[in-house]
Amino acid sequence: MTSIILGQGRDGSSIELDLPELLATRLLVQGNSGSGKSHLLRRLLEQTANVVQQVMIDPEGDFVTLAEHYGHLVIDVEDQSEASLRAAGERVRAHRASVVLNLEHVEAEMQLRAAGAFLNGMFEAPRAHWYPVLVVVDEAQLFAPVAGGDTTDEARRLSLGAMTNLMCRGRKRGLAGVIATQRLAKLAKNVAAEASNFLMGRTFLDIDMARAADLLGMERRTAESFRDLARGQFMALGPALSRRPKLVAIGSVETASHATGPILVPLEPVPAEELRDIILEPIAELSPRPRRENRPPPPDLLAQLDAYGTNRDAAEISTATATTTIEADPDTLWSLVSEVASGDDADYKPLATLYQDFQLRARILGLPRTILDLPSFQRILINSRVGLDRSRAETEEWQQAEHVAHTLPEDVRGVFLLLARHAWDALPCPDDDALARAYGTHSLGRARRQLNYLEEREVIVLQQTSSQRRVAIVGIGWSTT
Template identity: 55%
Template sequence: MNVAIDMGATTGSAHAMLDLEELLATRLLVQGNSGSGKSHLLRRLLEQSAPWVQQCIIDPEGDFVTLADKFGHVVVDAARTENELTRIAGRIRQHRVSVVLNLEGLDVEQQMRAAAAFLGGMFDADRDYWYPVLVVVDEAQLFAPSVAGEVSDEARKLSLGAMTNLMCRGRKRGLAGVIATQRLAKLAKNVAAEASNFLMGRTFLDIDMARAADLLGMEKRQAEQFRDLARGHFIALGPALSRRPLPVTIGDVETSARSTSPKLTPLPQASADAHDLIFTAAPEEARMPIRRPPPPAPTPTADILAQLSRPRPEAEAVPQSLFPEIDEAERDAQIDAIMVELLGDPDASFRSVAVLYQDFLVRCRIRRVPGEAPALPAFKRKLAVARVGLDRETAASSAWQQALALSESLADDIQGVFLVLAQAAVTAAPCPSDATLARLYGTHSASRARRLLTYFEERGLVVVRLDFRNNRVVAFPDLGCETSPGDPAGPDAMIEERPAAE
């Protein structure tokens, strides 16, 4: 289907027609200094083509949101997460809705990240939704800069990659890029070079005029005409516009931008109390944030060198503490003795960790243990180790020390189960039953105990197997040992009272 868009008038009052189908295949680059009429041109193109093709506008200043009232565009506020913008872009392609991505209010780096996420979502849409979309990017030099600026390298790479995909690989996915820039010198060359249609407006800098003339195939001496172009006047070239450079005057538009060019207005009449108006604070100013004071002046180099050359003052003697120093070894021995005493209670294995911790704190106060008592996570760790009840020789072995290191990667509530299994493997004891593991885990469900073994096995900590008598054996590859066969359905092995460590 052939659709011709009326962009305005050419020399001799003839209509300047733009072939929309050809534009979708060959893309468009618009260049002109600030005030040359680029936004007016883009608005004319969007209004004329709105009934024929889906549109997506990347709008850094919020100028194109007014299209929503007249043509039904959906305004997408970019103040969202990058994942949200990517998913929204995918749904836009699926449902073929024209949108305006409003980047107003974000700083430059946030605008680059948001635009990259949005364009990436449109680019990565499923093949079933590769319908034609006119993607208009205003101020394209912000999203595809030719050199690194003040933004981070990561944000620049993301934005530049998305713009490159749009202009270089977007055609097969139905994405037709229309990019507008104030200066060609600030726009990445690999992005600008993919456009086959050009509309060049008023330009003053020599480097931009020379590059514009080169893109239009004009001689350098003809580049001077770009300085004389009036607002809204452009030189057009390309398969969708004209085979030769053609002056075009952009026609009128139906909508207007929220921000307009400044107009001269007469000053108000001088008030008699102008002095009071300026130097008297209004009530609402009390709620305004206070401006921070300027940073202090830098220290002169001579003063810094003088400070460095001064002799270092002698360190003051540390005053002797009024409180006696805590013997850490004695304190740890007291805490270990309390843990043994706590677990010596026959009902200790059936109490919750919270109840045991309260009992532990009371016993610490009764024994007058110096310093602060261990916090709950540290208590859980000590409880898990104390429940194993190893002798000194086994506790000092390298295999047990490695088991302790492996248990630190697990949650507090399952470290005790893991250490009991490791103790059985290190000492070649029978594998504990499901009932025993369930009680250590604080439950009566044997299936939960079996799921816990599966969790250990999925993390690569253990290998569980059954022998020919259906007894369970748990091997620890990192420790190089395994338990003796044990009946999974056996009774709960009650923890007997352990003697204090020698």
């Protein structure tokens, strides 16, 4: 497959985008806020996800949902240094990993530095790793601005240099830039000029329209028609799209954006005095809880295993689903799960990957892979991570702790149960390193924030003595020493 369907033309015909041509000739998307640029990029990424490596520079965290769906790695830059981002950029090329660089949680200055370092890392990868990769940058005017904003010159130079490399010198290195901007007039000229394909959406400002007309080599009066485009409609032009400007209504997408359009909801009148109390009520400061979600296991390896399947396998799986209980010795399951838990870097791997590892081991022992469902697997995994064996995990006391854990969001349960286990055995409070591992992050700061979050949820009480922390678990009456 070399072409994808981008959407429909005026007459309802399919408008295609030639992928190999795009990789060679790059793409610029422009349109005012709400014109549908991010939707368009999502369509492009979804349609090509299984064909070409993708890197998404995502200033708004909009594409994290796409990553979850297609198994892309999400890199949250707040946890990373510039040097490690540069190294990550290089490794992404060596391993041909599809990645979303999530810049949502950092300030403008750090957004520039992070994107610059990562893109430069990709650009500087050794020749042996110059595989084709689609590099998509949303809100490109942030990273390649015409003029300075609130950021330092140094950060701007770094990021602009990286964007120039991407668009002007990237092709030979396999980097195919796709950039989208709200304001063409705010995007550095040399960066915009290197794209040979254009998708122009609704545009209001004369100055943007004039730039668009220049780039497309069309009369300014013709460019006026960009005002009349509806949301989701773009004028397409370029070797990968069409030799003459052609209208395209972008097709639908599979994954949802976090951002939804405005919805009008009827107002309910509330008396002003009552409103005062509500609006000016003293605040309880809640620290935001970082987002971290698990995605369902990708099928690949197991699907391959299944492809070798014999009748025996089919019979085995059908009995497993028919009776739902094939008895396996619980101790065997526990030891299988602890082997998975103690694997290299297992603390930092997504649940889905670990579960897949478990299923593989189960299959090797001749057990059906349906032997343990995901929630049960996760339960044993957490228990074994916090150092409990089956007999202790099944005591009534511990089940109480697990009960409390279940009232919490999934990603902090491990942290809570680690604290609970230490408290149960009257051990000292686990150090930041251990907490970070339990949360599956390398960032100590992020791990410490989970303690505050747990305290806000009133499942633990923190008592700080100089450098030592003391934790009491609410409701169970345990406390670390």
